[in-house]
Amino acid sequence: AYQRLTHDFFMPEKLREDLQKKAEATLQVMPNSQLPTLDNYHTLVALDTSHHKSATVFGFPGWVYKATSSKNGKMYCLRRLEGYRLTNENAIRSVKDWRRVDSGTVVSVIDAFTTRAFGDSSLIFVTDYFPLSKTLVEHHFTSTNRFGHRTSTNVPEKVLWGYISQIGSAIKSVHSAKLAVRCMDPSKVILTDKSRIRFSACSILDVVQYEAQRPLAELQQEDFLHFGKLILSIATNNLAPNQAMKAAVDQLGRTYSPELKETVTWLLTPTQPPAAVKSIDDFISGISAHLVSAFDSSLHTQDTLTSELSRELENGRLFRLIAKLGTINERPEYDGDRNWSENGERYMLKLFRDYVFHQVDAEGRPVVGLGHILSCLNKLDAGVEEKISLVSRDEQNVFVVSYRELKKLVNGAFGDLMKGPGKGRY
Amino acid sequence: AYQRLTHDFFMPEKLREDLQKKAEATLQVMPNSQLPTLDNYHTLVALDTSHHKSATVFGFPGWVYKATSSKNGKMYCLRRLEGYRLTNENAIRSVKDWRRVDSGTVVSVIDAFTTRAFGDSSLIFVTDYFPLSKTLVEHHFTSTNRFGHRTSTNVPEKVLWGYISQIGSAIKSVHSAKLAVRCMDPSKVILTDKSRIRFSACSILDVVQYEAQRPLAELQQEDFLHFGKLILSIATNNLAPNQAMKAAVDQLGRTYSPELKETVTWLLTPTQPPAAVKSIDDFISGISAHLVSAFDSSLHTQDTLTSELSRELENGRLFRLIAKLGTINERPEYDGDRNWSENGERYMLKLFRDYVFHQVDAEGRPVVGLGHILSCLNKLDAGVEEKISLVSRDEQNVFVVSYRELKKLVNGAFGDLMKGPGKGRY
Ligand SMILES: Nc1ncnc2c1ncn2[C@@H]1O[C@H](COP(=O)(O)OP(=O)(O)OP(=O)(O)O)[C@@H](O)[C@H]1O
Ligand SMILES: Nc1ncnc2c1ncn2[C@@H]1O[C@H](COP(=O)(O)OP(=O)(O)OP(=O)(O)O)[C@@H](O)[C@H]1O
Ligand SMILES: [Mg+2]
Ligand SMILES: [Mg+2]
Numbered sequence: 001a002y003q004r005l006t007h008d009f010f011m012p013e014k015l016r017e018d019l020q021k022k023a024e025a026t027l028q029v030m031p032n033s034q035l036p037t038l039d040n041y042h043t044l045v046a047l048d049t050s051h052h053k054s055a056t057v058f059g060f061p062g063w064v065y066k067a068t069s070s071k072n073g074k075m076y077c078l079r080r081l082e083g084y085r086l087t088n089e090n091a092i093r094s095v096k097d098w099r100r101v102d103s104g105t106v107v108s109v110i111d112a113f114t115t116r117a118f119g120d121s122s123l124i125f126v127t128d129y130f131p132l133s134k135t136l137v138e139h140h141f142t143s144t145n146r147f148g149h150r151t152s153t154n155v156p157e158k159v160l161w162g163y164i165s166q167i168g169s170a171i172k173s174v175h176s177a178k179l180a181v182r183c184m185d186p187s188k189v190i191l192t193d194k195s196r197i198r199f200s201a202c203s204i205l206d207v208v209q210y211e212a213q214r215p216l217a218e219l220q221q222e223d224f225l226h227f228g229k230l231i232l233s234i235a236t237n238n239l240a241p242n243q244a245m246k247a248a249v250d251q252l253g254r255t256y257s258p259e260l261k262e263t264v265t266w267l268l269t270p271t272q273p274p275a276a277v278k279s280i281d282d283f284i285s286g287i288s289a290h291l292v293s294a295f296d297s298s299l300h301t302q303d304t305l306t307s308e309l310s311r312e313l314e315n316g317r318l319f320r321l322i323a324k325l326g327t328i329n330e331r332p333e334y335d336g337d338r339n340w341s342e343n344g345e346r347y348m349l350k351l352f353r354d355y356v357f358h359q360v361d362a363e364g365r366p367v368v369g370l371g372h373i374l375s376c377l378n379k380l381d382a383g384v385e386e387k388i389s390l391v392s393r394d395e396q397n398v399f400v401v402s403y404r405e406l407k408k409l410v411n412g413a414f415g416d417l418m419k420g421p422g423k424g425r426y
Numbered sequence: 427a428y429q430r431l432t433h434d435f436f437m438p439e440k441l442r443e444d445l446q447k448k449a450e451a452t453l454q455v456m457p458n459s460q461l462p463t464l465d466n467y468h469t470l471v472a473l474d475t476s477h478h479k480s481a482t483v484f485g486f487p488g489w490v491y492k493a494t495s496s497k498n499g500k501m502y503c504l505r506r507l508e509g510y511r512l513t514n515e516n517a518i519r520s521v522k523d524w525r526r527v528d529s530g531t532v533v534s535v536i537d538a539f540t541t542r543a544f545g546d547s548s549l550i551f552v553t554d555y556f557p558l559s560k561t562l563v564e565h566h567f568t569s570t571n572r573f574g575h576r577t578s579t580n581v582p583e584k585v586l587w588g589y590i591s592q593i594g595s596a597i598k599s600v601h602s603a604k605l606a607v608r609c610m611d612p613s614k615v616i617l618t619d620k621s622r623i624r625f626s627a628c629s630i631l632d633v634v635q636y637e638a639q640r641p642l643a644e645l646q647q648e649d650f651l652h653f654g655k656l657i658l659s660i661a662t663n664n665l666a667p668n669q670a671m672k673a674a675v676d677q678l679g680r681t682y683s684p685e686l687k688e689t690v691t692w693l694l695t696p697t698q699p700p701a702a703v704k705s706i707d708d709f710i711s712g713i714s715a716h717l718v719s720a721f722d723s724s725l726h727t728q729d730t731l732t733s734e735l736s737r738e739l740e741n742g743r744l745f746r747l748i749a750k751l752g753t754i755n756e757r758p759e760y761d762g763d764r765n766w767s768e769n770g771e772r773y774m775l776k777l778f779r780d781y782v783f784h785q786v787d788a789e790g791r792p793v794v795g796l797g798h799i800l801s802c803l804n805k806l807d808a809g810v811e812e813k814i815s816l817v818s819r820d821e822q823n824v825f826v827v828s829y830r831e832l833k834k835l836v837n838g839a840f841g842d843l844m845k846g847p848g849k850g851r852y
Contacts, residue, residue, distance in 0.1 A: 010728065019736045020743075027808075104725030169722050172715075193732065196725070281715055288714040289707055291721060292595050298724040299530030299592070299622070302436065305731035306619065310445045312738035317446075319745035323799050326752065326783040327792075357752040366753075366843050373749050417792050 009297035012194045022131040036117040041067035077129040084123035091210035098203045100177040105170035107200045130192040137187045165294035172280045180219035184226040228267030328413045329353045351390035383407035435723035438620045448557040462543040467493035503555040510549035517636035524629045526603040531596035533626045556618040563613045591720035606645035610652040654693030744803045754839045755779045777816035809833035
């Protein structure tokens with residue numbers, strides 16, 4: 001059971017269904033949207049479903065949208081801070097430093113700009129978009145029981161170590177780039193796949209609190225404290241552990257291993273002189289036993305994804321083949337062409353199409369099954385030697401032909417078509 | 427450039443092409459094979475391309491095959507040790523202990539048995555099969571220059587740390603399961619994907635040297651030595667560093683960082699009392715900075731694979747839709763059916779088929795492009811409101827119809843077909 005859990009760690013139960021839903025969410029648009037078009041981004045869709053405007057995290061009411069870039073057609077996430085007025089151009093320029101950070105646990109920051117398109121003065125942050133992601137607040141703090149009361153089921157320790165490993169890895173990337181995460185509020189850490197988390201609000205406080213000019217070393221040390229509070233919140237199902245930190249840590253100790261308690265305590269405790277500062281390298285070395293197991297989980301997930309992808313690539317190949325067949329057969333402009341007439345060589349392709357798609361059983365009723373179609377197409381694609389009997393529609397003629405010969409015919413006919421004006425790629 | 431490298435770490439340059447080649451290799455069979463069928467495994471294909479019989483690693487000449495299980499139709503890898511005689515039933519039973527190990531860096535051991543099917547007494551190990559894998563010897567020690575001399579290009583340090591992280595993770599899994607890897611010969615570590623390595627010969631020495639009954643603790647300590655030698659071999663391009671270990675370590679120190687040299691030295695140096703034994707936990711904590719970067723690479727790879735998979739799932743969905751269309755249209759048994767005649771409602775589907783596959787340009791020449799087909803099918807699948815004009819073949823009639831209406835027609839026609847006897851799944 002333990003091993004199974006390891007395997008499934010990063011992998012949703014219903015991978016395909018999950019990806020399908022994400023594809024739908026990505027494409028979804030709002031029919032009568034009142035949202036404006038910004039310079040390079042159009043078709044905005046609000047991702048904020050809770051309708052409260054809270055200004056707690058950044059000091060400005062905030063909104064989140066997905067939008068399409070008119071430069072490359074890709075989808076991005078826009079975060080808008082309402083009523084922000086830029087006083088120093090350098091503030092917004094600081095965002096470009098985040099291009100140095102390339103971590104699987106940090107949502108990439110693409111750009112930031114101010115706009116009046118919403119009828120006010122707004123600050124916009126553009127980041128990568130992750131369809132159907134949820135914040136850790138939405139994921140861990142909103143389950144309700146059938147009486148509508150919030151229930152607090154304990155998060156499995158293994159999940160917590162997975163978060164800790166990912167966050168450790170993110171902080172390592174950020175601190176190495178001479179930056180600080182600054183915002184680790186559970187509402188600004190998003191879950192984008194099973195057990196996969198990402199910091200979604202990097203660079204924002206760098207801009208909004210630019211004037212404060214706090215030293216980097218101080219901000220980096222504060223990251224450890226934010227980290228500790230984040231884990232403590234999730235582990236104790238308590239969004240405001242600040243008020244009674246000591247009690248929360250004790251509570252954590254009753255539910256989880258001493259090692260987890262020690263780790264969180266280390267993060268929360270300010271360094272005493274002479275120990276100068278905390279370093280992310282020390283932290284990572286301390287959690288290495290858990291890191292190695294997260295690494296192994298990730299390798300397993302990589303393997304599963306690779307084998308799913310191989311399977312799907314087969315489908316893609318067959319799709320192109322079937323599209324080819326569809327393009328060749330029954331073209332009206334061939335109606336008078338001898339090649340396609342009952343004694344021309346391409347007549348065979350017509351009969352093959354019937355053979356693939358129009359099988360009937362002994363009573364003449366249609367046989368509808370993807371299995372037969374798949375197997376015919378696979379053999380055609382491979383051009384195997386196997387022979388099949390193609391029967392003319394009037395049942396007067398039977399042609400015995402190998403898939404190899406059919407493959408030649410298909411390529412020949414398609415090659416002729418391609419000599420036409422609209423050369424496409426198959 | 428550094429960041430780029432991290433990203434590509436586990437990801438082949440041409441992912442799709444690579445997977446396609448692996449799928450072909452998996453399916454490939456030998457036409458006139460003389461190889462026998464074993465109890466549960468048939469269609470053996472030799473994977474050993476070098477035709478020497480070496481008995482150095484296990485003490486018996488060995489052969490490697492892929493084979494199909496008659497139990498589940500899956501492909502496995504069989505390793506045959508020629509001329510092995512089982513004297514103690516417990517020896518072969520020890521293999522089942524390996525079921526406890528579930529590591530992304532250990533090829534899973536499925537079974538072991540003896541057979542006379544080859545005309546001798548052979549011992550067979552059944553493991554997972556990884557198409558087109560190469561041994562580290564084949565990968566790192568066989569590049570030759572244009573004069574046929576072996577060239578030794580240095581393996582990038584980042585690749586070595588990737589190997590070290592994976593092997594550390596594998597040893598952790600194996601030692602936790604109260605086993606030892608025992609065989610880390612570079613010819614028995616296989617490369618199955620870009621930078622992904624796996625121990626391919628676990629459990630073999632447990633059986634073959636069963637009688638020696640060496641204590642586990644001793645074997646586990648020996649694993650560190652094997653580990654050190656393996657890395658030293660690859661780093662110095664020297665398959666037999668045993669002869670001059672000290673010189674090889676010095677050579678390594680000239681090409682790579684002091685940290686790598688220290689790591690290898692630690693592995694190679696026997697512990698001096700009072701320091702009792704080496705532990706894999708200590709090792710992992712020592713390399714944690716590299717482990718965290720391998721972890722992040724793996725998360726990035728996971729992301730890339732997931733997005734490739736989403737893209738392919740789209741293709742799969744369209745393949746099913748196009749197969750459906752093919753099944754419906756032009757069925758000979760509908761030739762007299764009023765519904766499909768020029769004024770029946772299904773006539774529209776015939777014209778739609780022409781619209782999708784048989785576009786012509788202003789001069790009447792065929793337009794052949796996957797783009798048009800894809801876009802039509804996507805709209806059909808979504809059933810969008812967009813209207814198109816379908817023109818009859820004689821150009822006398824034009825029907826204006828929305829994709830939504832067409833979708834209804836397709837589902838209706840297909841539903842009717844499904845009432846036939848061969849109910850398949852689409
Ligand atoms: N990069 C992103 N891609 C896709 N969705 C995102 C991204 N970042 C955030 N979201 C989603 O947008 C929604 C709103 O995010 P937001 O940060 O406003 O959370 P919130 O709970 O409304 O917090 P607040 O009260 O601070 O506004 C959440 O569901 C979140 O998962
Ligand atoms: N589990 C596996 N799946 C697929 N291929 C494998 C597997 N294990 C080994 N192979 C491949 O089989 C081939 C032969 O392996 P083998 O261990 O015999 O190597 P070798 O170089 O011939 O060494 P030796 O001299 O000891 O026989 C190699 O190309 C190797 O990559
Ligand atoms: Mg919000
Ligand atoms: Mg061999």
